[in-house]
Amino acid sequence: MGVSKTASFSDYQNELSILFKALSHPARVAIIEYLLKVDKCICGDIVHELPLAQPTISQHLKELKNARIIKGTIEGTAICYCIDTDTLKKFEDYFSMISNKLKLKCC
Numbered sequence: 001m002g003v004s005k006t007a008s009f010s011d012y013q014n015e016l017s018i019l020f021k022a023l024s025h026p027a028r029v030a031i032i033e034y035l036l037k038v039d040k041c042i043c044g045d046i047v048h049e050l051p052l053a054q055p056t057i058s059q060h061l062k063e064l065k066n067a068r069i070i071k072g073t074i075e076g077t078a079i080c081y082c083i084d085t086d087t088l089k090k091f092e093d094y095f096s097m098i099s100n101k102l103k104l105k106c107c
Helices: 003-008 011-022 026-038 043-049 054-066 085-104
Strands: 070-075 078-083
Touching: 011 054, 011 085, 026 043, 026 054, 026 070, 026 078, 043 054, 043 078, 054 070, 078 085
Parallel strands: none
Antiparallel strands: 070 078
16 A cells, blocks of 8 residues: 555554554464464574574564564563564454444344
């Protein structure tokens, strides 16, 4: 979507599209699943879990962090990542709204 076109949509729609775009790569979905499984991790842990090079994983982590899907804290020389629960709530609210609207309609 071009930069000029985003102004035609609500802030909420633009925010959700950023979140979904950040999750549009299978490696990022795998990273989220891993973080949900371990609750918190260091980048090196993910490198051992996924079949990707460390720089590639770092780039995917950067995309997830920029979208605020994950957050990281520095612990010594490492960065520990975890799911941002505020953003997770946005996903939950959005899919709950869809589910509730679908229950009202029947095709």
